[in-house]
Amino acid sequence: MTKYIISIDLGGTNLRIGLFDQKIKLKDKLSLNTKRFASKWGLIQSIIDSIKLIIKKNKLSNDNISGVGVGLPGPTDYASGIVYFFPNIPGWRNVNLKKILTSKLNFKFYFENDANLMTLAEYKIGAAAGYKNGMGITLGTGVGGGVIINGELFRGSKFAAGEIGHLPINEKGPSCNCGGRACIEIYVGNQRILNKAKRVFKKEISLEDLSRFAARGNLKAVKIWRDVGERLGIALAGAVNLLNPDFIVVGGGVSRAGKILFDTLRRTVKKRAMIVQGNHVKIIKAKLGVDAGIIGAAILVKQRGAI
Amino acid sequence: MTKYIISIDLGGTNLRIGLFDQKIKLKDKLSLNTKRFASKWGLIQSIIDSIKLIIKKNKLSNDNISGVGVGLPGPTDYASGIVYFFPNIPGWRNVNLKKILTSKLNFKFYFENDANLMTLAEYKIGAAAGYKNGMGITLGTGVGGGVIINGELFRGSKFAAGEIGHLPINEKGPSCNCGGRACIEIYVGNQRILNKAKRVFKKEISLEDLSRFAARGNLKAVKIWRDVGERLGIALAGAVNLLNPDFIVVGGGVSRAGKILFDTLRRTVKKRAMIVQGNHVKIIKAKLGVDAGIIGAAILVKQRGAI
Numbered sequence: 001m002t003k004y005i006i007s008i009d010l011g012g013t014n015l016r017i018g019l020f021d022q023k024i025k026l027k028d029k030l031s032l033n034t035k036r037f038a039s040k041w042g043l044i045q046s047i048i049d050s051i052k053l054i055i056k057k058n059k060l061s062n063d064n065i066s067g068v069g070v071g072l073p074g075p076t077d078y079a080s081g082i083v084y085f086f087p088n089i090p091g092w093r094n095v096n097l098k099k100i101l102t103s104k105l106n107f108k109f110y111f112e113n114d115a116n117l118m119t120l121a122e123y124k125i126g127a128a129a130g131y132k133n134g135m136g137i138t139l140g141t142g143v144g145g146g147v148i149i150n151g152e153l154f155r156g157s158k159f160a161a162g163e164i165g166h167l168p169i170n171e172k173g174p175s176c177n178c179g180g181r182a183c184i185e186i187y188v189g190n191q192r193i194l195n196k197a198k199r200v201f202k203k204e205i206s207l208e209d210l211s212r213f214a215a216r217g218n219l220k221a222v223k224i225w226r227d228v229g230e231r232l233g234i235a236l237a238g239a240v241n242l243l244n245p246d247f248i249v250v251g252g253g254v255s256r257a258g259k260i261l262f263d264t265l266r267r268t269v270k271k272r273a274m275i276v277q278g279n280h281v282k283i284i285k286a287k288l289g290v291d292a293g294i295i296g297a298a299i300l301v302k303q304r305g306a307i
Numbered sequence: 308m309t310k311y312i313i314s315i316d317l318g319g320t321n322l323r324i325g326l327f328d329q330k331i332k333l334k335d336k337l338s339l340n341t342k343r344f345a346s347k348w349g350l351i352q353s354i355i356d357s358i359k360l361i362i363k364k365n366k367l368s369n370d371n372i373s374g375v376g377v378g379l380p381g382p383t384d385y386a387s388g389i390v391y392f393f394p395n396i397p398g399w400r401n402v403n404l405k406k407i408l409t410s411k412l413n414f415k416f417y418f419e420n421d422a423n424l425m426t427l428a429e430y431k432i433g434a435a436a437g438y439k440n441g442m443g444i445t446l447g448t449g450v451g452g453g454v455i456i457n458g459e460l461f462r463g464s465k466f467a468a469g470e471i472g473h474l475p476i477n478e479k480g481p482s483c484n485c486g487g488r489a490c491i492e493i494y495v496g497n498q499r500i501l502n503k504a505k506r507v508f509k510k511e512i513s514l515e516d517l518s519r520f521a522a523r524g525n526l527k528a529v530k531i532w533r534d535v536g537e538r539l540g541i542a543l544a545g546a547v548n549l550l551n552p553d554f555i556v557v558g559g560g561v562s563r564a565g566k567i568l569f570d571t572l573r574r575t576v577k578k579r580a581m582i583v584q585g586n587h588v589k590i591i592k593a594k595l596g597v598d599a600g601i602i603g604a605a606i607l608v609k610q611r612g613a614i
Contacts, residue, residue, distance in 0.1 A: 075583050084583070133464050147549070149456050156551025157440045160583040167545040168579065170477050171538065180544060180579045231478065237487060238474040242454070242546060244463025272475065272487045276382050276391070276467040 003066040004058075005301045006051055006107075009114060009293030010034070011073055012088030012141055015043070017050045018294035019058055024125065024302065026291065028058055040091040048104050067304070068107045069297030070097070071114040073142075078111045078159045087177050088141055110301050115144025116153055116162055117296025118286070122249045123148050124299050127287040134247035135239060136286070137164050139232075139254035143185040147243070165189075167235040184235035188228045190254060196224055211257045225260045233268025240273045240281050251286025310373040311365075312608045313358055313414075316421060316600030317341070318380055319395030319448055322350070324357045325601035326365055331432060331609065333598065335365055347398040355411050374611070375414045376604030377404070378421035380451075385418045385466040394484055395448055417608050422451025423460055423469055424603025425593070429556045430455050431606050434594040441554035442546060443593070444471050446539075446561035450492040454550070472496075474542040491542035495535045497561060503531055518564045532567045540575025547580045547588050558593025 004027065007018040011034060019028040030050055037043040055065065074086035081098020101109050112120075119136025122128045128136070128148075136146040143165030147154040154161050165185035166178050173182025186192060190207065197205045200220050205213075213221035236248055250265070262285060270278045288295055311334065314325040318341060326335040337357055344350040362372065381393035388405020408416050419427075426443025429435045435443070435455075443453040450472030454461040461468050472492035473485050480489025493499065497514065504512045507527050512520075520528035543555055557572070569592060577585045595602055 075581075145549075149461060154456060154550075156584070157553045158551055158583050158587045160581065160587075161549065161551040163548040163551075163581060163584070166548040166581055167474075168541055169475065171541055178548075178581045179585075180548075180581065234475055234478055238542075238545065239549060241470040241473040241485075241487075242452075242468065242549070243461075244465055244468040244470075246464045274382075274467065274470060274473055274485045274487065276465050277463070277470070278486075280465045280467075 005298045006068045007294035007297035009071040020298040067301040069301040071117040071293045116146040118292040119146025121292045121296035127284045128249040131246035134245040138252035140252040187231045229264025237272035247282045312605045313375045314601035314604035316378040327605040374608040376608040378424040378600045423453040425599040426453025428599045428603035434591045435556040438553035441552040445559035447559040494538045536571025544579035547584045554589045
């Protein structure tokens, strides 16, 4: 019987579900708006319904499914499947998601941090394929990250490695949701950029428009993206000095700002990092887009030997 | 025939040579002041003379020596043994030290960064034994570091990983020797602490005295060490968020400042790092002292299978 993998990427904005074959080729996908669900239970039910739907829609039975990979947007014990909390989805605290899901659906479930899965996907079949050591970073509402060491995702001692968004770039500075101060996420998260754009342009302006203005040479828009690139570059220079990686792959919505952001980022890392590390590291634009999370979750299931 | 390992730890201040048995037990050691040597060649000759001396002094022959481990204080291609440069020893630039040494002495030479060797030593037989993931940091003229991942020293893609001293703690700030800005090393290196102490006490004061004053409750001295602990804690909080390590082992001269420094460091890391990572990491005082470098070099030789 042909075996398939189901992938789930749970984010603060969207819930994405993918169906993959054994070669990690995407066969089908669904997407729902997460914000529709007022409660934790509504969201969990919709995960279950979506899994059933994608199986039925593709005329498969449960026996065709070798495993379900789930990407999660917050601190979780990924071995036991217990979610500690989600910074951007209210109502989740110490939820045994693995137990809940397996009580409703007789599948093998595998859990991982969403930014780790993006990093894994870009490393295995995306923009960073072929390297050995590196980092992934996703720019969005929050700034997530993942670390690849000797060709493997490095999870840290308590599954919490890769929090590139929480490298501090100042001794003093605004408080961060994480409990720290002056984390890079505060300076380059979506909301901060939108607020800055609103102040500068004296009206609401989308990130897409801000990127378009910058591409056309609008100096105010260029300045906003350069500031983002410089600050991110300072944080990444520290990580580059610490890990001497081959690559940093940059994804997420903000990364679509394009050339101005990437040029500034590359220049700043080269200027601020040490010579050997700064000359060696490649800063690469992610290429798998919004599917990176579900692709990474499928790779996770395959790596765990479930197919 | 009984086999021994010779270890060399080349620092900006001292050249240390050790003789170890197969169980990494120190049998004999020598120490020379590095500053005596005006030229690169004088220093290299003294390394050669010291190796010959420690063999002769212990009534051994060259056949008893299974390998020579060398710890170096600056960017080096550790595979080829080519030194790029030493920040604190002038006159070394693109020196093929392996070639020079093997042309004079028929031994197998193994090279590694000195802070990496301290980390390896503390991890294998020192204060951090038994953990899995962590970092070592040495506080001295410079601030060096090393990274342990999954029980192994992590060298990075170009042998330059572990530069914890060059994590930036401010966007803007003083220029660092490394080419960057506002690196933690600038704020907590020996010279900075001594300069600060001189300004505060209006006379030259040694680090030992500054530690003694602090231990006795002198508020000015306490404040200086607290500042060091806080700033170091901010830099380490970032590294802890990124790597979610089990431990950070802190060594080097400044670490002897003791309780005030360590208390502040632990409190700051806990306050500034993310919950899971901050609660998990142990900040440990190194216990191998000035011998950590030569012990690490001996472990390196043993790991490479030369004994």
